[in-house]
Amino acid sequence: NIGQYDYYQLFIELGIRLLKNSGYLGYIVPDSLLVLSNRAVIRNCIKNNTKIKEIYYTGPKFDDPIVSNIILILQKERSKKERDENLIKISIPMSKYSTPRMIQQKILEKWNYKFLINLNDTDREILNILNHKFPKLEDLMRNDGFKIILSRGVELSKSGKIIYCDTCKKYYPLPKNKLKCRECKSLLNQNAIENIIHHTIPEKLKEYFKPFIYSINRYQIKEYKNINIKKKGIKYKDLNLYEDRIIIRQLSQNNLICAAYDNKLSLTSQSFYNLKIIQSPIPEFDNHYLLGLINSQLFSYFFIKSFGSYKKLFSRILIEKIKNLPIKIPESMEERKIASEIAKKVKLISGNDVNRDALESQIDVLVYKIYQISELNKKYISNFMKNLI
Numbered sequence: 118n119i120g121q122y123d124y125y126q127l128f129i130e131l132g133i134r135l136l137k138n139s140g141y142l143g144y145i146v147p148d149s150l151l152v153l154s155n156r157a158v159i160r161n162c163i164k165n166n167t168k169i170k171e172i173y174y175t176g177p178k179f180d181d182p183i184v185s186n187i188i189l190i191l192q193k194e195r196s197k198k199e200r201d202e203n204l205i206k207i208s209i210p211m212s213k214y215s216t217p218r219m220i221q222q223k224i225l226e227k228w229n230y231k232f233l234i235n236l237n238d239t240d241r242e243i244l245n246i247l248n249h250k251f252p253k254l255e256d257l258m259r260n261d262g263f264k265i266i267l268s269r270g271v272e273l274s275k276s277g278k279i280i281y282c283d284t285c286k287k288y289y290p291l292p293k294n295k296l297k298c299r300e301c302k303s304l305l306n307q308n309a310i311e312n313i314i315h316h317t318i319p320e321k322l323k324e325y326f327k328p329f330i331y332s333i334n335r336y337q338i339k340e341y342k343n344i345n346i347k348k349k350g351i352k353y354k355d356l357n358l359y360e361d362r363i364i365i366r367q368l369s370q371n372n373l374i375c376a377a378y379d380n381k382l383s384l385t386s387q388s389f390y391n392l393k394i395i396q397s398p399i400p401e402f403d404n405h406y407l408l409g410l411i412n413s414q415l416f417s418y419f420f421i422k423s424f425g426s427y428k429k430l431f432s433r434i435l436i437e438k439i440k441n442l443p444i445k446i447p448e449s450m451e452e453r454k455i456a457s458e459i460a461k462k463v464k465l466i467s468g469n470d471v472n473r474d475a476l477e478s479q480i481d482v483l484v485y486k487i488y489q490i491s492e493l494n495k496k497y498i499s500n501f502m503k504n505l506i
Contacts, residue, residue, distance in 0.1 A: 123147070126159045129189075133166050136193040141170070143190045148174065151187070151232040152424055155437055160230050167191040168203040169222055172234055174210070207234045233422075240422050243494050247419055251443035251488070258440070264396035267439060270359075270385030271344070272352035275331060277314025279348060280305050287350030313345040327356070328383040333366055335375050335412055336466040336473075344384050359384050362393035363408050367433045372505045373417045374434065378408050378467055390436055401453040402446055405460035412463075412477075413484040416442065418498045421505075445487050455487045 125146045132142045150156050151172075163169065173188040194200050201223040208217045225232065229248075233241065258265045273279070278291040282298040282305060289299055296305040318326045322345070329344035346353055360382040366375040367388050376392075385391060392411075394404050410416060424438050447456035459480055466476050485495045 125150070126156070129159055129191075130162055133162065133191065133193060138193050138195050140193050141190065143188060145175070145186050145188055148185045148187045149424075150189070151234065153435075153437060154441060157230055160225075160232060163189075163191060164200070164222065164225050164230060165197075166193060168194045168200055169205045170203075171206040171208065172232065173208040174234075205234075209235060231423075236422060239494065239497050243490070243498070244419070244422060246490075247443040247488070251445055253440065254442045254444050255440035257444055257446075262396075262398045263394070265392070265394050266358065267390060267392045267436065268354060268358055269387045269436065270389050270391060271354065272387050273313075275314070275386040275388060277312045277342075277344065279311050279313055279351060281309040281311070282350075283309070285350070288348040289350055311348075313348055313351070315343050315345075318343050327359075328381065330364060330379065330383050330385045330389065333364055333375065333377040333389075335370050335373060335477075336377055336408070336463065337470075338364075338377055338379055338383075341383065346384070353384065356382065356384075358391050358393065361404065362391050363404055363411065365390040365392060365411065365434065365439060367435075369417075369434065372421070372502070373414070374411055374420060376408055376411045378404055378463070390434075390439060392439070399447060399453070401456040401460070403460060405463045406447070406456045407444070409459035409463045409480050410444065410484060411442070412480070414481045414502050415484050415488060415490065415498065418502060419443065447487065452487055455483050459483045459487075 125144065129142075129144060129146070132144070136142060150159065168191070169189075170192050171188070171190040173190075175186045175188060194203070201221070203222040204219040205222055206217050206219060220234070228241075233244075236244070252260075254265070254267070257263045258267065273290050276291075279288045280291050280296065281288050282301065282303065284301045284303045285298060287300075288311075291310060292299065292305075296307065297303070298305055314329055314331075315326070325345050325347045326343040327346050329342045330338055330340075331342045332339040346356075361380045362378070364377050364379060364385060367390070369375055392404075392407070394402065394407060397403065419442070420434070420438065423441070445452075447453045462476050462480050462483075466473055466480075481499075490498070
């Protein structure tokens, strides 16, 4: 298959291919293997060629705290009957499922080949509703009736450090390790390092700078700086991306998705995603309504259960996960009324901190209502979110 791969996917595929029938392999791999849609091919390969003997959740164990890991034990098996009847041992030592559980391998087909090892029956019921009754964001992005764009910000860290390559005659983000040009591979001069993000704008260079979002909280822009947009080689992207849109932070805030709205032109670094509805056949389906959905308790629950590390939201919210959000399009008059009410309350929170907690709770209630989540499931989700560590 052609596409972007992590090395561990290739190791798994090659390992399975090299094994004799009934042979074993065991790898420590990122737990993103379990559910990310762009890992579906390798999950399919595992399910259709091996007995999954054990999935042991280890959590973050290596130097990079962003990565959470599993130990995956596989046994090569040619017989479909043997594979389907195989019982997978699930071990999550730090959860309430401290005693290993067993699930039949055949059930993975019902989960659309996602390895949802941490879910109970209620979780599966709720996720089934969200995944099958509502279009994904990426479906709407492909729909001719809508025009929606989702993109990272400037290909630059928020430190704003860049370096000039005298060979290429271009600027590039400062390399993390050796000072070597990413294009021509020539060595770079330490004295060629610059910072293009500033608190204040030099008087003589005002026309070179635009506002830059340095940090956000849920619903609100926390801090602006300024960025020089005239450095050849830096991938700023189309400036139209950076106004009248939703900004989503890669890091969560208190186990909740952190997103805000800005109607002004303001660039961001690559650690933020910019989501913008440019065209919609339904006026109530706008950026403020969509922001209310994204910041809702329901969506944070969806993220944790679909992509998270069992008790906590992933440290990073990846663009692939955002594309998988189940989006409710308000169609009936009642739904449009609810959508308008959500947007109204989002505007109130974005403007000030008065009654913020009450307004967020009211938005949560409205989101549950428009998604037709039952009272029982609403209570379950709310209790789960409140009990997060």
